[in-house]
Amino acid sequence: MPSPNTFLFIMPLKHHLNYSSCVMDRVIARYGSGKRIVRLVGDEANPDSIDEAIRLYDPLFVWGTGHGLQGLYTVECTQKYLWVGSPRVELFKGRIVHLNSCLTGRQLGPHLVSSGAEAFLGSMDTFYLFVGSPPCSDRASMSVFLAEHQAEVALLQGRSVGEAHRARLDAYDREIDYWVTGEGKNSPYAPLIARILEIDRMIAVLYGKGGVRATQPAYIPISLVSGIVGLGLTVIATR
Numbered sequence: 001m002p003s004p005n006t007f008l009f010i011m012p013l014k015h016h017l018n019y020s021s022c023v024m025d026r027v028i029a030r031y032g033s034g035k036r037i038v039r040l041v042g043d044e045a046n047p048d049s050i051d052e053a054i055r056l057y058d059p060l061f062v063w064g065t066g067h068g069l070q071g072l073y074t075v076e077c078t079q080k081y082l083w084v085g086s087p088r089v090e091l092f093k094g095r096i097v098h099l100n101s102c103l104t105g106r107q108l109g110p111h112l113v114s115s116g117a118e119a120f121l122g123s124m125d126t127f128y129l130f131v132g133s134p135p136c137s138d139r140a141s142m143s144v145f146l147a148e149h150q151a152e153v154a155l156l157q158g159r160s161v162g163e164a165h166r167a168r169l170d171a172y173d174r175e176i177d178y179w180v181t182g183e184g185k186n187s188p189y190a191p192l193i194a195r196i197l198e199i200d201r202m203i204a205v206l207y208g209k210g211g212v213r214a215t216q217p218a219y220i221p222i223s224l225v226s227g228i229v230g231l232g233l234t235v236i237a238t239r
Contacts, residue, residue: 002060002094005215006036007156008053010064012045012076019129020065020100022136023145024152031156035215045076054091061096061214063152068101071108084111092117096161096214100148102126105205119161119208121151121168127203128196132189139184143193144200147172158217162210172201 009028011021021041028037038057040049045064054062064081066074071084082088084107093116099109105122113120127148133141150171154164178184179194187193 001058003036003058004060004213005034006038006057006059007032007061007214008038008050008057008059008063009040010045010050010062010066010075011039011041012066013042014077015067016129016131017065017067017076019131019135019141020145020149023142023149024063024065026136027149027152027156031153034218035156043076047075047079047081050075050081051088051091059095061098061155062092063098063100065100068099068104068108070103070106071111073099073101073104073108082108084108089115094118096120096155096208096212098122098151100127100145105203105207109205109207113208117208118212119206119210121161121165121204121206123200124203124205125199128199130189130193130196139178140187140189140193143175143179144196147175147197148200148204155214158213158215160211160213161206161208165204165206165210168204169201172197172204176201 009024011024013021038053038059040053064073064075067078068074072080073082075081089112092112095117096119097112097117098121102123103125105124109120109122129144130140135141148168151164151168154167176194176197179190184190
């Protein structure tokens with residue numbers, strides 16, 4: 001049976017995945033105290049190491065960023081890791097899973113839940129991000145992940161999966177407001193970033209049991225944005 005209070009983070013860095021992973025590092029640093037945190041970063045985010053970590057630590061929660069297709073999730077250097085019908089699906093029984101990866105919410109997520117995962121958070125379509133500035137260098141480079149990773153903030157606080165999904169949707173709304181009517185509205189990239197946020201919010205999905213939790217509730221200030229210090233036109237998708 002998966003271990004409560006144990007969180008596995010799969011954090012590739014190449015092929016622009018450092019944009020997502022560096023924001024998740026900030027989430028872990030701020031909200032991971034008192035939790036059993038396992039991080040697989042860069043080259044460690046490979047299939048064999050992930051399998052070993054799951055078997056050794058038996059995490060209740062697994063988060064990963066990567067490039068994806070409807071039924072496929074890849075890790076560092078686009079190594080295939082998890083797909084519909086893969087024997088690895090068995091490893092995810094009883095776990096809460098969040099994949100920050102294009103399209104995995106369309107087939108892979110439902111397949112994981114129907115095969116025994118407790119819940120799945122992901123994206124139904126192509127997940128977009130802004131890469132006009134270096135990773136974690138400013139609000140623009142982090143904006144979509146400040147929203148998407150709000151689910152992990154909530155889960156690390158002991159909130160339910162359903163509450164975590166609601167928290168990320170609300171965070172998307174706050175980020176959109178920042179670029180449309182707030183302090184970011186005068187940025188030349190504001191309309192673009194707001195549109196990216198609207199798309200990523202629209203494709204955010206939850207499958208499975210909304211009432212499950214990864215850890216016991218604990219009070220921590222909820223906003224990831226408030227913990228940020230020091231906040232070219234390029235858009236890519238994560239697949």
